[in-house]
Amino acid sequence: MPNISYAAALNLALAEAMREDPKVILLGEDIGPLGGIFTVTEGLLEEFGLDRVRETPLSEAGFMGCGIGLALCGWRPVVEIMFSDFLTMCMDQLCNQAAKLRYMSGGQASVPLTVRAPIGARNSAAAQHSQSPQAWFAHTPGLRVVLPATPANALGLLASAIECDDPVVVLEHKLLYQEEGPVPSGRHRVPLGKAEVKREGTDLTLISCSRMTQVALVAAEELTSQGVAAEVVDLRSLVPLDRETILESVARTRRAVVVDEGAIDYGITAEIAALISAELFGELLAPVGRVGALATPVPFSPPLEKTVIPQVEDVIAAVLKCVPDSPAR
């Protein structure tokens, strides 16, 4: 398995999809000669030409709608929104149109649209370039939502998203783009709606997505020295949600902490915590822990950004609250 970066894996998914299916077409800002501001579309213009690697004006509502129209006509557009924060500029197209057209038309419409957008805080990009708005889209029926945490999942989830006949929001993390990892050679698909157990453990399950899965893995590693064996479940998809894998794991460990980079209140962690608490009622050894960003806009200055965004220490602290009697303490 070759080691490649998350950005390269996304690039590979796009290139392979475009080679296999002439109906795959890209729309977005700066995706041409520049190759996208996070390098994900590098080289694609050269291989596939201006028609299929289509740079757009600064008109998020306009070109999101354009992608929907293409999708209605049988294309498989992949729309890049440069930062997920700018999805606010096209919420109607995404949430009132793409998400609902199949339903409102009684099944006549199919919207095989993939929307890619980076989430997350990185390098003091401040409040309008650092959000993790996954909860908004997970709460929008008709959208599927996936968040890869590794290069292999980036490749496999994006490939599956493009093949999916529904609109799929693929939220990528800015701090992961340059991270490298092994990627299966040959055809690789990750099914939408399947979580992945990234690490096995017996004392507690850490449930997370996107970069927080990497944070959870580091925390789990450090926790071994405190005598805690944490399992790590990477959700990968928020919609559909893999309830089985989550519940199977927590049924074994009987303790869970959910970690997400979105603002904590009314965020992703609430749904997962509520699910576990209800389904495993009476079987848990501790309340489900929740770790998320503080409920503030994301601040600019580095010490403030660090305070707001969940860190490894925050995850460890939440775990230790659930496992107060861990042998090493």
Next chain:
Amino acid sequence: MPNISYAAALNLALAEAMREDPKVILLGEDIGPLGGIFTVTEGLLEEFGLDRVRETPLSEAGFMGCGIGLALCGWRPVVEIMFSDFLTMCMDQLCNQAAKLRYMSGGQASVPLTVRAPIGARNSAAAQHSQSPQAWFAHTPGLRVVLPATPANALGLLASAIECDDPVVVLEHKLLYQEEGPVPSGRHRVPLGKAEVKREGTDLTLISCSRMTQVALVAAEELTSQGVAAEVVDLRSLVPLDRETILESVARTRRAVVVDEGAIDYGITAEIAALISAELFGELLAPVGRVGALATPVPFSPPLEKTVIPQVEDVIAAVLKCVPDSPAR
């Protein structure tokens, strides 16, 4: 206490605020001679004139931004968005600008903006005129979110929202506008962030907001015949959330069902259920129940709409699941 309709109560709150404070100004579509499509601004143009009851073009992003600019200059704008579904047209202004300006400016900016918008399914308005998107805004740090369920709370919450120095999203329910109820005469304020116990009970707490509080009250009444004494807590505010009142009630009843009209997945009920499950861990007699709209766009045809939107029977069923051993069964 005179009996007036919810719409009339909102109208009264606006009129009183405008009389008291010349900086209160209204912006929105059809709020002038027509009086708003739900009659909330009736008579205000006549009393306050064109400058302060300002009909706008169909430009939700434009006039939401206009409201923000006015707010920055010391006005107290109340922006009406005709249906909450259309907030998608101005998500950037609301969630990236209004919500963040105080923070990003380090406290220099103050955005005393009130946004009014109707939620909820009513009379087969279909997928783009029936949403209950409160979870999106509750998940946006910097916004306050309130949902009145009665005329008195409509009056008191809107009055408080207008006086608040932060952006407040007031979500009104279309099916409540014509509902009548008692309203205190004289000055009336409902503090933002305080829930209300609408009905006392000992067996279980129903927690809800907006029209679902009325549904919960009907369910609670019907449940008496099944021997279940349900308490009903009307949240009124989602942000700030009155954790104390919720937890105090459920600590007594030891059972809870949360009811909301938003799509169930990743919705409001998740946050409340997660909160209760964690804070009252080990003290609950049953898992926290959740009742919400099915995770679909809202369909047009009446039997489908009824299936998707929570009904009294759904609440009763969820309660009985929590109280399987109620005496009368």
Next chain:
Amino acid sequence: MQYLPSYRKMLLILRFEERVAELQRTGQVPGFAHLYWGQEAIAVGICHWLRPEDYVLSTHRGHGHCLAKGAEPGRVLAEIMGRSDGYCRGKGGSMHVAAFDQGILGANGIVAASLPIATGVALSNRLEGNGRVAVAFFGDAAVEEGPFHESLNLASLWDLPLLFVCEDNQYAISVTVDKRQGGKGAAAIAQAHGLESRKVDGNDVVAMLDASQWAVARARECSPVLLECATIRWGGHHSAQPTRRYRSTEELEATQAACPIARLEKRLIAEGEATMEELAEINTEIVAQVDEAERFARQSPFPKPDEATQDVYAAQEGGG
């Protein structure tokens, strides 16, 4: 040119909308229906030049576009009545009628929202070189929304086979256009974006047919065009809305006087294309067609409750 075919279509729309209004009054139509009556000449003029494989994107006031483009009245009415034989199996209703088999990609409940979608449909046509055009109908108020502007630019930039049709009936619900727009109108804005545009009397089907022929042809040559069609909204914003707060009786009376159908009738008779008797006969036929549509819709069952969770996602299990 023969105008009788257009007359038939216009009359079908009018009689259809009258029936919808009546069915709503008697509780057979859930929700509100925004009626197209009075504006028939626009849809009919444009669609006259469209091929079956061309695309139409519509608005909340979309029944007329659907019928003019070729949708079956019975299935449109069944949809408006929330029945399972409706084009959208009752899930869409009046504001979301779509008939994909007729190239009708959907009415839309969000003002201006179909315009960006239309750019994608037109781009598809262009990339496939299939010679089809896309037509986006919209009201005068859509001109105030950002997506209108973004769509004009995309069409202009990419030379899309796209025809923008602005139906200027002066109103957005209760507010007249002079209270909403400070500029020179849709046609002028389109020109600033590099599109060709024309203004046309949208209540004169002869003028509409003429302008539309040009416009559809230009669009088909991948030169995007905007037509600004002056028309009049009869009555309220939707079938159940009273207008007394914002429209005088005189104004309302004048609207009916501008009826494009009555106008065409005079011309047909004057030019000898038809006699009064022939027109009466056509009317009888059309009423029978609408009767049949109503019969079809009424006998269609309401969808079953469990259909509510179908069609959210492509494969049922995908819903999560």
Next chain:
Amino acid sequence: MQYLPSYRKMLLILRFEERVAELQRTGQVPGFAHLYWGQEAIAVGICHWLRPEDYVLSTHRGHGHCLAKGAEPGRVLAEIMGRSDGYCRGKGGSMHVAAFDQGILGANGIVAASLPIATGVALSNRLEGNGRVAVAFFGDAAVEEGPFHESLNLASLWDLPLLFVCEDNQYAISVTVDKRQGGKGAAAIAQAHGLESRKVDGNDVVAMLDASQWAVARARECSPVLLECATIRWGGHHSAQPTRRYRSTEELEATQAACPIARLEKRLIAEGEATMEELAEINTEIVAQVDEAERFARQSPFPKPDEATQDVYAAQEGGG
């Protein structure tokens, strides 16, 4: 007219931006800074005619607007460096600098987002009859966004004391304007919306001062105006962005040749308004001013972690 004051301000902006670039290279500036160098004549030309109580709304490329409007270089730099003596106490950074006491209502990280806000500020001025104007600066790419269009219409409809300043530097990150716009540009679109507009050489501060005098005066009379200012972006989109993928060396060299400051220098000497020595002296003063700003910013502490939860809501307890 005397041009030395404008020269000083332009030079301050240039030296300031050079310092920011240097501080970023050496790791003192978190994140990215979009530099205003090369575009100085626009902000300086406009702000020359503004009163302290007038308002400015800015963009991601906003340092120049702030300095031209009167913000303190030290507090701007402290903000850019994330320090607690920054105007926004380190919460905003380069893309969100605001100085409310100077009428600077904020840079903005969302392209075109400040335009609707500017309409509200201008409406406030109009309603209060306070004689103030609001100026919204924005780049050529903002012209493609819906809110631009909506804001033009609002300004036109309500006769707002609002000046739109389009800084057309031809680029949005890597994409030139001809690949993004099909129309006739911001000035033409503004006219279609009923605004007056002019195109001006934004690299010539003499032309900018002239056009701005007219524009600010018209705006003050509640006749909204748009100026389309042609300029050039030096280097990359932000201080750390390489341009080799999309900009040739020749093109980059030409940008510096168009430097508005060098151009004004020639004129000052030619017209005898200043000698080389005087200009050198001014330069020394300005460098000292920037040194002082850096000193101020460097000595300012980073905010304390617990400040992260302050200023989300008006009253701390309101946060829920």
